[in-house]
Amino acid sequence: MQITIKDLQDLLSSVQRKKIQTLKLKKNKFELILNKPSKKVPQEVVSLKSSHIFKSIHSETINIPPKKTESINSKPSTNYATIVSPMVGTFYHSPAPGEKIFVQVGDIVKCNQTVCIIEAMKLMNEIEAEIEGIIIEILVKNGDIVDCGQALMKVET
Incomplete structure (x- = not known):
């Protein structure tokens, strides 16, 4: 994968427009870390696969605030990670209508387990x-x- 100055400029511009605080991009021996310090909001780390970043830079974005749909308990957990969307698209919780959903609140997930589908183009x-x-x-x-970069799920670690 060849990264040009134009790609980096587009990436920086995209990060500035979004609510992303930290972005880490790692591909083979190349590693790029962008930090946008904020006094009001605690830093949230967003890790995206490089193949998704450059596809999403040129996409149109629609800012819709996330909606809270399900919660396992009423007490907020302090030890959790957030699964974020690596692209703009439509969220689906199952592979097809009427099929078993990938994960529900309370399910145990493992690394590399599919948790949802994002349809894009x-x-x-x-x-x-x-x-x-x-x-x-x-x-x-x-x-x-x-x-x-929008949060999709919280995972207690």
Whole structure:
């Protein structure tokens, strides 16, 4: 993968427009870490696969605030990670209508386990968990439009 100055400029511009605080991009021996310090909001780390970043930079974005749909308990957990969308698209919790959903609140997920699908430009992209833990909250509903970097699920670690 060849990264040009134009790609980096587009990436920086995209990060500035989004609510992303930290972005880490690692491909083979290349590693890029972008930090956007904020006094008001605690830093949230967003890790995206490089193949998804450059596809989403040139996509149109629709900013729709995430909706809280399910929660395993009323007490907020302090030890959780967030699974984020690596692209703009439509969130689906199952491979097809009427089929078994990938994960529910309370399910244990393992690394590289598919947790949902994001449809972008008629392509179904499986989103995998990058951590192990228990799904404590699903932040979007089936069929919702999600933005690049938007939180999809909270996983208690």
